[in-house]
Amino acid sequence: xxxxxxxxxxxxxxxxxxxxxxxxxxxxxxxxxxxxxxxxxxxxxxxxxxxxxxxxxxxxxxxxxxxxxxxxxxxxxxxxxxxxxxxxxxxxxxxxxxxxxxxxxxxxxxxxxxxxxxxxxxxxxxxxxxxxxxxxxxxxxxxxxxxxxxxxxxxxxxxxxxxxxxxxxxxxxxxxxxxxxxxxxxxxxxxxxxxxxxxxxxxxxxxxxxxxxxxxxxxxxxxxxxxxxxxxxxxxxxxxxxxxxxxxxxxxxxxxxxxxxxxxxxxxxxxxxxxxxxxxxxxxxxxxxxxxxxxxxxxxxxxxxxxxxxxxxxx
Amino acid sequence: xxxxxxxxxxxxxxxxxxxxxxxxxxxxxxxxxxxxxxxxxxxxxxxxxxxxxxxxxxxxxxxxxxxxxxxxxxxxxxxxxxxxxxxxxxxxxxxxxxxxxxxxxxxxxxxxxxxxxxxxxxxxxxxxxxxxxxxxxxxxxxxxxxxxxxxxxxxxxxxxxxxxxxxxxxxxxxxxxxxxxxxxxxxxxxxxxxxxxxxxxxxxxxxxxxxxxxxxxxxxxxxxxxxxxxxxxxxxxxxxxxxxxxxxxxxxxxxxxxxxxxxxxxxxxxxxxxxx
Numbered sequence: 001x002x003x004x005x006x007x008x009x010x011x012x013x014x015x016x017x018x019x020x021x022x023x024x025x026x027x028x029x030x031x032x033x034x035x036x037x038x039x040x041x042x043x044x045x046x047x048x049x050x051x052x053x054x055x056x057x058x059x060x061x062x063x064x065x066x067x068x069x070x071x072x073x074x075x076x077x078x079x080x081x082x083x084x085x086x087x088x089x090x091x092x093x094x095x096x097x098x099x100x101x102x103x104x105x106x107x108x109x110x111x112x113x114x115x116x117x118x119x120x121x122x123x124x125x126x127x128x129x130x131x132x133x134x135x136x137x138x139x140x141x142x143x144x145x146x147x148x149x150x151x152x153x154x155x156x157x158x159x160x161x162x163x164x165x166x167x168x169x170x171x172x173x174x175x176x177x178x179x180x181x182x183x184x185x186x187x188x189x190x191x192x193x194x195x196x197x198x199x200x201x202x203x204x205x206x207x208x209x210x211x212x213x214x215x216x217x218x219x220x221x222x223x224x225x226x227x228x229x230x231x232x233x234x235x236x237x238x239x240x241x242x243x244x245x246x247x248x249x250x251x252x253x254x255x256x257x258x259x260x261x262x263x264x265x266x267x268x269x270x271x272x273x274x275x276x277x278x279x280x281x282x283x284x285x286x287x288x289x290x291x292x293x294x295x296x297x298x299x300x301x302x303x304x305x306x307x308x309x310x311x312x313x314x315x
Numbered sequence: 316x317x318x319x320x321x322x323x324x325x326x327x328x329x330x331x332x333x334x335x336x337x338x339x340x341x342x343x344x345x346x347x348x349x350x351x352x353x354x355x356x357x358x359x360x361x362x363x364x365x366x367x368x369x370x371x372x373x374x375x376x377x378x379x380x381x382x383x384x385x386x387x388x389x390x391x392x393x394x395x396x397x398x399x400x401x402x403x404x405x406x407x408x409x410x411x412x413x414x415x416x417x418x419x420x421x422x423x424x425x426x427x428x429x430x431x432x433x434x435x436x437x438x439x440x441x442x443x444x445x446x447x448x449x450x451x452x453x454x455x456x457x458x459x460x461x462x463x464x465x466x467x468x469x470x471x472x473x474x475x476x477x478x479x480x481x482x483x484x485x486x487x488x489x490x491x492x493x494x495x496x497x498x499x500x501x502x503x504x505x506x507x508x509x510x511x512x513x514x515x516x517x518x519x520x521x522x523x524x525x526x527x528x529x530x531x532x533x534x535x536x537x538x539x540x541x542x543x544x545x546x547x548x549x550x551x552x553x554x555x556x557x558x559x560x561x562x563x564x565x566x567x568x569x570x571x572x573x574x575x576x577x578x579x580x581x582x583x584x585x586x587x588x589x590x591x
Contacts (some may be wrong), residue, residue, distance in 0.1 A: 049421075050422060078418070083415070086416055087416075088346045089342070101420070102423060129349060147317055
């Protein structure tokens with residue numbers, strides 16, 4: 001549904017995109033993840049015809065983003081970082097305005113606005129000016145405005161930045177509903193849990209390139225799997241503790257004597273944790289802390305974005 | 316829903332461009348309806364200016380060539396309000412750019428020039444409305460009278476309106492460079508307002524030192540004021556420079572030149588401008 005090859009864009013002296021490849025199959029959610037300045041927003045702007053790429057090619061919903069830009073604009077929805085609404089007008093008038101600008105007949109635009117207000121729980125606020133809306137309401141209206149022509153592809157640039165947790169969860173639900181109905185979604189985010197929760201595939205961007213891509217699980221596996229970690233109460237507990245763990249787990253434990261700590265890679269997460277707990281209990285070893293550690297996307301993110309950035313500066 | 320696609324024929328394309336322009340203009344009208352205070356302020360300002368100049372300045376200023384100062388003054392005030400159309404345009408364009416709504420417009424299949432053309436159409440409706448208010452209050456309060464034929468009077472207003480339209484495009488272009496409405500105000504009002512005084516709008520130019528007079532003579536605003544005075548049959552001052560001896564031609568040229576330069580520049584800038 002979205003296919004980009006070697007997309008490049010330069011703004012003055014800075015290369016915002018240095019050859020970005022991206023492939024998003026229909027009906028899936030792609031999370032574009034990266035630190036500030038990684039090029040996520042520029043990439044979205046290229047794919048939504050707002051910025052013309054200097055090199056490479058990109059097709060969205062079967063349309064070339066440069067040659068077929070006008071046709072493409074009927075097939076995409078875009079919700080940017082700032083709610084792109086008219087603050088002075090009412091919610092209803094905003095949606096009617098954008099509907100008319102898709103060249104919908106007046107009556108159709110009005111009906112569509114009504115439907116969307118209803119769907120996004122804004123019917124009651126429909127006749128109030130947008131400037132009186134809360135942040136969450138604004139985002140919902142902005143999303144509604146992106147959906148006027150039921151576009152098959154939806155782009156959201158940091159959709160939940162600045163939202164409170166409740167509004168954030170509500171927006172996630174709404175996005176899941178859209179995807180379930182068949183919409184292809186590309187979203188950028190700095191929140192790793194957002195990508196983790198919503199995206200089928202994640203492309204990690206850094207310094208204008210995609211530095212890693214895959215499902216959230218695949219990316220986590222790159223940094224390593226689950227680990228059981230045990231902290232013993234006394235130094236004397238260490239030796240019997242290690243023996244007990246060795247007895248139940250195949251993995252070779254990593255031991256930090258000074259911290260009285262042991263870490264073992266495991267393949268079956270929680271089950272291993274239960275085994276270790278039982279073994280330690282049976283051996284009568286004093287345990288201060290016992291837990292299962294999973295690599296977070298944060299770790300993936302830092303591992304992927306830090307080192308390459310440093311190398312690139314050097315090169 | 317029907318499948319939506321770009322217009323297939325040239326005629327249809329033109330019709331859509333026109334519709335887009337009108338829809339965008341409709342947006343501006345709705346904005347105005349949402350701020351009745353602003354309309355009121357816009358309509359009151361010229362009234363205040365009329366009273367202020369007519370009675371305060373009018374009590375002290377004597378025209379060198381004779382004639383009624385209030386008759387002399389009104390075309391000047393008309394021109395000032397038209398010149399300041401640039402401020403309104405710059406401010407509203409800058410606000411739009413800052414708030415990201417332009418991104419939505421640009422991601423929608425809207426005719427290229429429609430967003431700016433629609434806005435300037437709406438701005439001009441406002442400007443013509445205040446021109447009408449001012450004429451009424453000139454007639455009622457200041458005792459201003461056009462002495463030409465109705466056709467000449469109409470031509471005078473048309474010339475003023477054209478100048479306002481030109482200034483609107485100048486303001487639009489400036490508004491696309493600044494970051495917000497406050498900056499837009501500074502980048503237009505800051506030099507335009509003094510410029511309206513560096514012209515023959517309020518005082519005759521005879522008393523100015525030579526170099527200043529040369530600037531005032533060639534200030535497009537002077538040409539517009541002189542042209543309006545000529546067409547309204549209001550008293551003017553002695554004209555030496557070419558633009559003031561041929562004010563109608565000169566002001567027509569100035570206005571068309573400003574439009575020819577700044578309208579295409581603004582549309583081009585709008586296409587490429589990435590709002591923040």
